Each structure stands twice: as C-alpha cells, then as structure tokens.
Amino acid sequence: MKFKELVMTSGMMALAACSSAPEKGSNEPIIGPTKVTINDGRMTPEALWAFGRIGEVSASPDNKQIVYSVAYYSIEQNKSNRDLYIMDADGSHVTQLTNTPYSENGATWINEGKQLAFLSTESGSSQIWMMNPDGSHKKQITAIDTDIEGFQFSPDGKRLMYVTEIKTVPTTADKYPDLPKASGKVVTDLMYKHWDTWVAGAPQPFVADWDGTSLKNTVNLLDGTVFESPMRPFGGMEQLCWSPDSKSIAYTCRKLTGKAYAKSTNSDIYLYDVDTNTTTNLTEGMMGYDTNPCFSPDGQSIAWQSMERDGYESDQNRLFVMDMKTKTKRFVSSAFDSNVDSYVWAADGQSIFFTGVWHATEQIYSVHLVDDKVTKLTSGVHDFGSISLFGDLLLAKRHSMSMADEIYTVALDGQTTQLSHVNQSLYDQIEMGRVEERCLKTVDGKDMLTWIIYPPHFDPSKKYPTLLYCQGGPQSPVSQFWSYRWNFQMMAANDYIIVAPNRRGLPGFGKEWNEEISGDYSGLCMSDYMTAIDDMKKESFVDEDRLGCVGASFGGYSVYWLAGHHQKRFKAFIAHDGIFNMEQQYLETEEMWFADWDMGGAYWDKKNPVAQRTFANSPHKFVDKWDTPILCIHGEKDYRILASQGMSAFNAARLRGIPAELLIYPDENHWVLQPQNGILWQRTFFEWLDKWLKN
Numbered sequence: 203m204k205f206k207e208l209v210m211t212s213g214m215m216a217l218a219a220c221s222s223a224p225e226k227g228s229n230e231p232i233i234g235p236t237k238v239t240i241n242d243g244r245m246t247p248e249a250l251w252a253f254g255r256i257g258e259v260s261a262s263p264d265n266k267q268i269v270y271s272v273a274y275y276s277i278e279q280n281k282s283n284r285d286l287y288i289m290d291a292d293g294s295h296v297t298q299l300t301n302t303p304y305s306e307n308g309a310t311w312i313n314e315g316k317q318l319a320f321l322s323t324e325s326g327s328s329q330i331w332m333m334n335p336d337g338s339h340k341k342q343i344t345a346i347d348t349d350i351e352g353f354q355f356s357p358d359g360k361r362l363m364y365v366t367e368i369k370t371v372p373t374t375a376d377k378y379p380d381l382p383k384a385s386g387k388v389v390t391d392l393m394y395k396h397w398d399t400w401v402a403g404a405p406q407p408f409v410a411d412w413d414g415t416s417l418k419n420t421v422n423l424l425d426g427t428v429f430e431s432p433m434r435p436f437g438g439m440e441q442l443c444w445s446p447d448s449k450s451i452a453y454t455c456r457k458l459t460g461k462a463y464a465k466s467t468n469s470d471i472y473l474y475d476v477d478t479n480t481t482t483n484l485t486e487g488m489m490g491y492d493t494n495p496c497f498s499p500d501g502q503s504i505a506w507q508s509m510e511r512d513g514y515e516s517d518q519n520r521l522f523v524m525d526m527k528t529k530t531k532r533f534v535s536s537a538f539d540s541n542v543d544s545y546v547w548a549a550d551g552q553s554i555f556f557t558g559v560w561h562a563t564e565q566i567y568s569v570h571l572v573d574d575k576v577t578k579l580t581s582g583v584h585d586f587g588s589i590s591l592f593g594d595l596l597l598a599k600r601h602s603m604s605m606a607d608e609i610y611t612v613a614l615d616g617q618t619t620q621l622s623h624v625n626q627s628l629y630d631q632i633e634m635g636r637v638e639e640r641c642l643k644t645v646d647g648k649d650m651l652t653w654i655i656y657p658p659h660f661d662p663s664k665k666y667p668t669l670l671y672c673q674g675g676p677q678s679p680v681s682q683f684w685s686y687r688w689n690f691q692m693m694a695a696n697d698y699i700i701v702a703p704n705r706r707g708l709p710g711f712g713k714e715w716n717e718e719i720s721g722d723y724s725g726l727c728m729s730d731y732m733t734a735i736d737d738m739k740k741e742s743f744v745d746e747d748r749l750g751c752v753g754a755s756f757g758g759y760s761v762y763w764l765a766g767h768h769q770k771r772f773k774a775f776i777a778h779d780g781i782f783n784m785e786q787q788y789l790e791t792e793e794m795w796f797a798d799w800d801m802g803g804a805y806w807d808k809k810n811p812v813a814q815r816t817f818a819n820s821p822h823k824f825v826d827k828w829d830t831p832i833l834c835i836h837g838e839k840d841y842r843i844l845a846s847q848g849m850s851a852f853n854a855a856r857l858r859g860i861p862a863e864l865l866i867y868p869d870e871n872h873w874v875l876q877p878q879n880g881i882l883w884q885r886t887f888f889e890w891l892d893k894w895l896k897n
Contacts, residue, residue, distance in 0.1 A: 668749055706730050761780055778835040
C-alpha cells in the first residue's frame with residue numbers, strides 16, 4: 203500500500219503515463235523537448251512539466267553503447283510520449299533512435315548486441331519490435347490481441363517470454379448476452395478493484411519458441427489460472443527472470459484470490475521448467491513478500507528480495523540467496539539494517555551490488571557472499587535508482603531534490619561520472635534553493651534527520667513563510683527524491699522554506715525507528731512533526747505567524763489529524779488523498795492486509811486495544827477542534843484511499859464554517875498524471891498557500 207511517486211523503471215517496460223497510441227498514419231504532432239523561458243531563475247509548473255523523464259537504461263553486451271528512453275509531456279496535447287536514444291559509453295554521440303507520435307520504450311539488446319528489441323504502440327497496441335542499433339530496419343515481431351506489458355529473450359536467444367493481461371472476470375454481457383450495454387458489475391468476493399481499475403483480468407507470463415522471425419508453441423506459465431505475475435499494481439519484468447542456461451524461468455506470484463488475496467502479502471518465487479512445463483515453489487513456508495528473483499551468472503544460485511511477515515508490506519526488504527543444488531537459503535544483507543531496494547549480481551558471482559536508504563539518502567552497497575560483509579560504495583546528497591553492470595563499472599540513474607534522473611557510471615571506489623544531460627538546458631536557467639541537513643532532538647531524546655530547503659536568493663535577514671511537509675507511505679523515506687508534483691524546489695521557488703522531517707515510521711534509521719508507526723499513527727510520529735516545526739520557527743528568518751502544513755496519502759492523514767491538534771501553530775493546511783475517517787478507510791481500501799496491519803485490526807474488535815486506539819484517534823473525530831483554512835485534493839479513480847475521504851473532510855470543514863476548498867479530479871488516481879491536471883494542481887496549491895500565508 204505504499205504510495206510512491208510514479209517512475210518508469212527498467213523492470214516495468216510499460217507505456218508512459220498519459221501516452222496513447224494515435225492511429226497509424228495520423229498527423230498528430232510529435233511530442234518532444236519543449237523550450238521554456240524561465241524568469242528570475244525560478245521553477246514554474248510549466249518548466250517542471252518540460253523536464254525529460256529518463257526511463258529504462260540498457261548497456262550493449264560489449265559495453266560500448268547505452269540505449270535508454272526519455273518521455274516528454276505536451277501541455278497542449280495533455281499527454282506524453284516516450285522515445286529511444288542511444289549514446290556512446292562515455293556519454294558522447296547521443297542519437298535519437300525513434301521520433302514518432304507512438305510510444306517506444308523497454309529497449310533491450312538481442313542477438314549479441316546486433317539488434318535492439320523494444321515495445322512500441324505504432325500498430326495500435328503495445329507490441330514487440332526490432333531494429334538495428336542505428337535505428338534502421340525497424341519491424342514488428344509480435345501481433346497478439348492485447349498489449350504486451352514487458353518481455354525478456356532467453357540468454358540463448360531461442361525463446362521469448364512476454365507478459366500480457368488475460369481476462370479472469372466474466373462480464374455482465376457474458377452472463378446476459380441480451381444486455382451488451384449494461385454497465386453493472388456483480389461482485390461476489392474482495393479485490394474487485396485495485397489501485398485505479400476494476401479488476402477484469404490478470405497479467406500473466408507466456409513463453410514461446412523464437413526462430414528469429416516468428417513465435418511458435420506459445421505456453422502460459424500459469425496454465426490458465428486466475429493468478430497474476432507480475433503482481434499488480436506496480437510489479438514489472440523485474441519480477442521474472444531467465445536462468446543463464448535458458449532452461450528455467452523464475453517468477454513472482456501470489457497464488458491467492460478474493461478475500462485471501464486481499465488479506466495476505468504471501469507471494470512466492472516459483473521455478474518453471476520450460477521443457478517439462480513443471481513448476482516448483484522455491485520459497486514455500488516464507489510467509490511475506492518474496493519478489494524479484496535473479497540468477498547468479500553461473501546459474502548455481504538465485505537471489506531475491508524477501509519480507510518476513512505476512513500482511514506487513516513495509517517489513518524489512520531483505521536480500522536472500524539460495525543454492526540451487528542444496529536449496530539452502532540465507533539472509534545475506536543482515537548487516538544492513540534497512541531495505542534492499544534494487545540489486546544486481548557481480549560478474550564473478552561472489553558479490554551482489556544493491557541500493558538502499560540509510561540516513562535519508564539512497565546509496566550503492568556491495569555484499570560479499572563469502573562472509574556477507576556489506577560495504578558502502580557511494581556517498582553524497584543524492585539518491586541512486588536502478589543499477590546494472592557496465593564492464594568494471596556500474597550503470598545507474600541518480601537524482602536529488604535539485605536534479606531529476608540522469609545516467610551515471612559508478613566505479614567500485616565510489617567515483618561517479620555523469621553521462622546523460624537530458625535536462626541541462628533547464629538547469630542552466632533555474633537557480634535551485636539550498637538543501638540543508640539538520641539533526642533535531644525528538645520529545646524522547648532521539649536524533650531526527652530533517653531536510654530544510656531554502657528559497658532561491660535566500661536572505662537570512664528576511665522572514666519567510668514556512669511549510670511542514672508530511673511524508674506519505676506511511677513508511678516511505680524522505681530521501682533525496684525528485685518529484686513531479688511534491689517538488690521541494692518548486693515550493694522554494696515560490697518563496698517558502700520547507701521543513702521535511704524523517705519522522706518515526708520511515709526506513710533508513712533502523713528497524714525499530716521504522717516500525718514505531720504501525721498501529722500508532724497518532725503517536726510519536728505526530729510528535730516528531732511538532733518537534734520539526736517548533737524547532738524551525740525559532741529561526742529568525744522563519745515567520746512563525748505564517749506556517750503551513752502540507753502532505754499526501756499518509757501525509758494527508760497527518761494534515762487532517764494535525765488540523766485537530768496543532769494548537770494554532772498553522773495558518774493553512776493542504777491534504778491530498780488523505781485518510782480522514784479511519785473506520786471508513788478500513789472497509790473502503792482494497793488491500794485489506796494493510797488496514798489490518800497498520801490499524802491493528804477491525805474497528806468492531808472491541809477487545810483489541812491497538813485497533814481501538816487507532817479508531818479513537820481518527821482525524822474525523824476531532825473536527826470540532828478544526829479552526830484553520832484547509833484545501834482538500836483527491837482523485838476519484840483512487841481506489842486505495844477513496845475520494846469520499848477528501849469530500850467528507852471538505853464537507854466537514856464547510857459545515858463548521860471553516861474556509862475550505864476541494865480540488866477533485868474525476869480522472870486521476872492516487873497521483874496526478876496528466877499535464878494540465880498537474881499544472882492545475884500546482885496553481886491551486888500555491889494560490890491557496892499565498893492567500894493564507896502571504897496576504
């Protein structure tokens with residue numbers, strides 16, 4: 203149930219958000235880089251949406267070239283498009299391989315680097331195409347009835363695995379053919395909706411023989427069952443992998459449906475034998491999330507990410523390795539008291555490189571498998587994303603609060619070299635605000651790392667309105683992330699100081715700190731917020747009479763809760779997709795395991811003290827203490843936290859006579875993905891803050 207910003211990853215290989223396939227031969231304008239003039243060096247919503255967004259990155263087998271995708275957004279067309287680029291290993295000689303109104307992405311090298319395979323919507327749906335690395339001889343190689351979401355060729359090049367959705371839920375018209383226009387859905391079990399869609403099917407992997415020109419003997423690895431692999435809503439091709447000998451496929455699957463699926467996170471890693479069509483569960487008895495398998499280079503071992511406890515999706519994400527002969531497995535990242543977020547095997551199979559957050563930045567580490575010793579390779583005020591091997595180097599994406607993703611090489615001594623400069627023309631025009639790390643003391647005497655972001659042209663002799671930022675997740679780190687909505691540099695450009703604390707309940711500070719939020723939303727994490735803003739308002743440049751509080755998801759819950767407990771600290775609130783009524787949320791959300799774990803149980807369980815504490819502290823029960831203007835934002839396609847929560851909060855405020863606004867999106871989910879909606883979000887956000895904190 204974590205609510206993270208949408209990023210395109212190499213594992214996803216999915217269509218870019220908001221993109222759609224125009225009819226072949228259409229005269230629709232091609233979406234590409236947009237020239238933006240920035241006045242006074244300050245970020246604007248239009249400039250933010252002009253940024254190119256780097257997706258998957260793939261090095262050629264000889265490590266001489268790198269292919270990657272970039273998505274650009276058109277405000278006028280209200281959509282995006284993704285194209286493919288290639289550059290030399292040192293970042294030089296950048297060439298755009300595709301330049302069409304269709305979305306191309308997910309490029310990977312095949313035929314020993316002689317060709318590229320990729321996804322394209324040129325034929326009207328997402329299918330696999332091939333071309334030479336110079337962009338020539340492009341041709342379509344699949345033509346199935348549904349979109350292909352991702353693919354992997356076998357190491358020997360003789361087979362192709364691809365993922366597409368199959369229908370698993372009968373429609374009304376299936377039962378009553380004489381009612382083809384009836385829109386009603388008859389529901390008989392849970393998980394009838396997920397994230398932002400009504401469940402009608404499941405993504406499933408298929409494997410087929412490939413002779414270089416056509417596919418034959420296609421087989422569904424799940425054999426027509428209703429299970430999904432990769433797992434919705436965020437799983438991609440990182441959840442499946444080929445063995446080096448091309449004889450097996452390891453895949454992630456939670457073989458549960460209905461109520462059982464809604465109440466459990468117990469996914470497993472399965473091994474499918476391509477020749478015999480038999481399947482073995484490699485992680486049977488491991489009860490939490492087991493995901494993202496990857497074989498060692500020699501195929502003698504397999505690694506995967508594993509959570510220990512069923513129903514706890516924010517459990518520590520551990521790195522496990524299994525010996526394929528003996529089936530013995532071990533927790534190899536135990537020396538790292540945080541999550542393993544992504545990983546790749548070293549070429550010799552003796553080590554694994556991984557990324558993880560520690561003390562509010564995501565860095566690259568290695569674990570030596572002889573003694574499971576963990577070594578930190580990188581440092582700095584930035585986050586690393588996906589990583590892959592690049593000869594004697596690593597290839598990675600890196601970002602920060604002041605820079606969107608760019609492609610870097612990373613040497614094993616930690617030295618980095620920037621290869622891509624997709625957004626340099628924008629950085630040349632924008633003055634970013636200074637980002638500062640502070641260590642604050644909590645009410646119980648613990649250290650809390652807090653990011654402070656200052657406006658451009660900051661003048662310490664002036665007094666600035668200041669915003670407390672409340673993080674979502676609830677267990678997502680306040681690291682050096684770059685957001686296309688909750689962008690701290692955008693807030694700073696509007697002359698606000700931002701206070702972003704790594705409060706209780708966030709990873710990167712040890713297991714105990716991360717878990718202090720479960721079953722106690724209104725406890726120490728809320729005290730941590732108060733500590734952060736109370737400490738900062740002592741500064742001479744902070745105007746303590748002009749403090750605001752903003753946040754989304756759990757951050758939205760935080761805003762609603764603080765609205766009834768802030769004791770007149772704040773002059774304005776903004777809550778996006780927040781939980782207002784906990785009892786309502788317990789029954790409305792789709793992933794019930796989250797509600798059970800984080801709330802402690804059902805509200806009707808009167809003998810459960812944790813659950814009773816949770817629901818007694820629901821924000822809606824303190825509306826009588828609300829006294830501050832509030833803006834509520836919500837998307838009606840948000841099935842994680844339903845729009846009724848935002849509407850209820852707005853209605854409550856207006857009934858109490860409190861100044862309030864509601865920004866409601868009929869066509870957005872837990873995020874805001876369409877360009878014009880995104881700009882409307884930014885304008886409404888700052889108009890509200892300026893009205894109450896500047897006028």
